[in-house]
Amino acid sequence: MTRIRFEVSYDGTDFCGWQRQNHGPLKSVQHTIEDALKIVFKEKIVLFASGRTDAGVHAISQVCHFDVNRSEESMQRWNLSEALRTHLPSTILLKRVWIAPSDFHATLSATHKTYRYLIYNKPQRSVFLDRYVEWIRRPLDLKHLQKSSKHLLGEHDFKSFQSVGTIVPHTVRKIYKADWIRKNPDLLQLTITGSGFLKQMVRNIVGTQLMLERLKEDPEKLSKIIGLKSRREAGPPAAPQGLYLWKVYYPKELDNRCREL
């Protein structure tokens, strides 16, 4: 039995999200990769990812692992990346592959994650960016977004930003970084790094920040909304196509024990 770790990038537009679902016309990213692995290994493979992404959400770098009934030696003898690539659609790209120690777990070993959110802020939309950004017509007040995101930093109970669906017992998370910048004249970008994120947490944060900005509310109100621990107090989620899972972090010590294939 060998544990394989890999890094994958995907365009989430044409998927129903990361997780396997038994309804709807779209396939999940997980399902698509598992099907490719099944063809390559001729056995059923179960994938574990660092976390789920919603329908339409993209990944620059998602990390996964799976176990396969092969020896390390046999795994080293062939080019798994190439073999898999031929069975994946063009919207999923296998970036790197490693043999991982058996105590590496894509979900449980992750220490923190970075997401990015992109807003195209121009009076007219762009036919080229529709799939990849949230488009907001009115000129946004970048300073307001920068001020309200300061209130996200540190350890908080983020229950106000948890969408219904998945109930988790602990809703306390730690945010290390939450920076809005003007990436270019027409593009605003949030980079947010945290110990973990609740269901739709980044989209709910962005949606709430945009709501406060639009209503010209005091940016400090974000703090109050966090304190109220109620989803109803926060804004609606921002659109999925603006969101990117950017990077997943693991302990250095574990990274060092992974050997790239």
Add this chain to the structure above:
Amino acid sequence: MTRIRFEVSYDGTDFCGWQRQNHGPLKSVQHTIEDALKIVFKEKIVLFASGRTDAGVHAISQVCHFDVNRSEESMQRWNLSEALRTHLPSTILLKRVWIAPSDFHATLSATHKTYRYLIYNKPQRSVFLDRYVEWIRRPLDLKHLQKSSKHLLGEHDFKSFQSVGTIVPHTVRKIYKADWIRKNPDLLQLTITGSGFLKQMVRNIVGTQLMLERLKEDPEKLSKIIGLKSRREAGPPAAPQGLYLWKVYYPKELDNRCREL
């Protein structure tokens, strides 16, 4: 009878090119817009564009005109852009609309055009850029491309860069600008402005420049290829998805007589 001029942007990925075709599964951009105009005006409308774009080629700004059996007054009374927008797919964006004088002709009045070509130059492709750039794995020598494009400037017979299909009697064109820059660490961009372009001329130029760069030929060889006036001497066309019709120019005097709707 009123002449309408408009500016349109489109993602060429899912079209068979600008021009109406009677075969193949994909619709043309022209066909799609004409169908929308027919719904709006309840009459058959024939569109004229500044020029054709190939399948997969994009337009940041294509210019078109058509005549409609309505008075200028009636045209001014309603929002044509909005009416059309609801009948166009998300991959076609109507940017601006004008009432044009009867001597304005989108094809015949155009004095020069600018195209851009984008190359993503990284060992690994990007799932987000597949539709919008040509991907070249090997590190390109930007200086070589910059040197060979110098030989395009001025008036030349560009027969070597004309693809078969449309035979035009005069193959002399004037190139005003042909600049390669490193737009960002991973992206090379050609901006080329000329009095007009033959069928697939920009793609054939880029393909030939890339061929000379790859073979480490003297950049001056581009001059010789032009001089030979034979398609067989030039390189294969570069991929369509890297090409953008960027801007079409008309005489200032004509522009001034167009009134924006």
